[in-house]
Amino acid sequence: MLIIRRRRGESIIIGEDIEIEILETSPTQVKLGISAPKEVTVLRSEIRVTRDVNRAASSSDTNKISQLVDRIREIEPNPEELPAHESTVVLPDE
Amino acid sequence: MSDRSAARKSPGPLRRGEYQGTMPSISTKQFGVVHFADEDIFEFPNGLPGFESEQRFLCIERPALRPVVFLQSIVQTDLCFITLPARSVDPGYQLEVAAEERKVLGLATPESPIWDQSLACLAIVCLPSEGSPTANLLGPVVLSRETRKGVQAVRDDRRYSALTPLQPAASEHGQVEPSPVEKSQADRLAEV
Numbered sequence: 038m039l040i041i042r043r044r045r046g047e048s049i050i051i052g053e054d055i056e057i058e059i060l061e062t063s064p065t066q067v068k069l070g071i072s073a074p075k076e077v078t079v080l081r082s083e084i085r086v087t088r089d090v091n092r093a094a095s096s097s098d099t100n101k102i103s104q105l106v107d108r109i110r111e112i113e114p115n116p117e118e119l120p121a122h123e124s125t126v127v128l129p130d131e
Numbered sequence: 132m133s134d135r136s137a138a139r140k141s142p143g144p145l146r147r148g149e150y151q152g153t154m155p156s157i158s159t160k161q162f163g164v165v166h167f168a169d170e171d172i173f174e175f176p177n178g179l180p181g182f183e184s185e186q187r188f189l190c191i192e193r194p195a196l197r198p199v200v201f202l203q204s205i206v207q208t209d210l211c212f213i214t215l216p217a218r219s220v221d222p223g224y225q226l227e228v229a230a231e232e233r234k235v236l237g238l239a240t241p242e243s244p245i246w247d248q249s250l251a252c253l254a255i256v257c258l259p260s261e262g263s264p265t266a267n268l269l270g271p272v273v274l275s276r277e278t279r280k281g282v283q284a285v286r287d288d289r290r291y292s293a294l295t296p297l298q299p300a301a302s303e304h305g306q307v308e309p310s311p312v313e314k315s316q317a318d319r320l321a322e323v
Contacts, residue, residue: 080180083293087270087285088180090257090293094267095182097213097258099161105256105264106196108297109219125190125200126167 160209161201162191172205173274173281176235180270180283185210188281190251190274200253202272212272214253220266220295226252228273228284237278249276255283257294269293 041049048058054074061068071079080088154166167189178185184206191201191211198219204210217224228236236250251274254266268291274281 081285081287083269083285083287084180086293087267087283090267090270091179091181091212091255091283093259094212094255094257095210097256098260099213099258101258101260101264102196102199102213105213105215105258105297106199108264109198109215112219112297125192126165126171127192127194128162128165130193130195 157203157205157208159203159211161203161211165189165191165203170279173279175281175283177282179272180285182210190253200251202253202255213256213258214272215256215266215297217252217254217266217268217271220254220268220297221291224252224268224271224291226250226271226273226284227286227288229287232273232282232284235282236273236275236280238275250274251276254295256297264297265292265294266297267293268295 043049043059045059045062048056048070050056054072055077056072058070058072059067060070073079154168156164156166158164171189173188173190175186175188177183182204185204187205189203189205191203192199193201198216200214200216202212202214217226228238253272253274254268255270255272257265257267270283270285270293272281273284
């Protein structure tokens with residue numbers, strides 16, 4: 038990993054057309070300004086993790102839902118009526 | 132459309148899934164034909180990461196499968212996420228919603244407490260054919276019943292994992308550090 042020390046107002050260039058400028062710093066956060074071509078995807082790393090996990094979740098094995106329900110009821114035997122339950126379409130059981 | 136849904140002042144009534152001829156319907160992989168009312172729809176202005184064009188969803192429940200809530204897309208009708216209320220995965224779950232996502236949800240005041248605002252907080256579940264189920268507590272789906280908006284509110288702290296195992300032990304910890312195994316799993320997923 039390349040490590041570079043920069044001050045506020047300074048920037049680094051990646052390749053020909055990506056520039057990352059240090060806009061603000063505080064003891065806990067750094068504010069970056071990123072200039073990149075439109076076709077370059079810029080994501081917070083946790084968004085990328087969520088994207089990948091979403092993709093995996095979208096092909097979940099629906100045959101295992103009843104196992105999931107059993108497992109979650111071990112964790113929470115008496116699920117209270119949660120706010121979600123007031124805005125759902127309730128379908129009859131199969 | 133956004134104006135009309137933003138004008139809704141009170142949470143919608145409980146909807147039953149019985150047939151009504153004039154209601155819009157979608158044909159789904161999971162449930163067959165589902166009838167719904169326009170006010171059942173949750174609008175996700177940004178979609179979800181990886182599914183940016185999926186901007187309208189229904190929450191569907193089957194009583195026998197509670198507390199599972201199905202997040203069914205109205206756009207791509209074979210897309211249906213399996214979710215659990217975050218607090219049934221971890222009873223001590225503390226929701227955080229960043230300013231940007233509060234704006235998407237149309238929350239009144241940026242600083243007011245989250246749980247007071249008619250929000251539902253659902254964790255998307257991964258149910259692999261092989262291996263144990265996990266829930267995404269890093270990026271829960273947050274829904275406002277008042278504005279009918281939804282957003283996947285990905286946290287920027289390291290308090291919860293996107294691959295939280297569903298185990299009774301998980302409820303004892305408010306904090307779940309991603310284990311090296313989870314990290315490598317996430318990396319593997321990133322390669323797919």
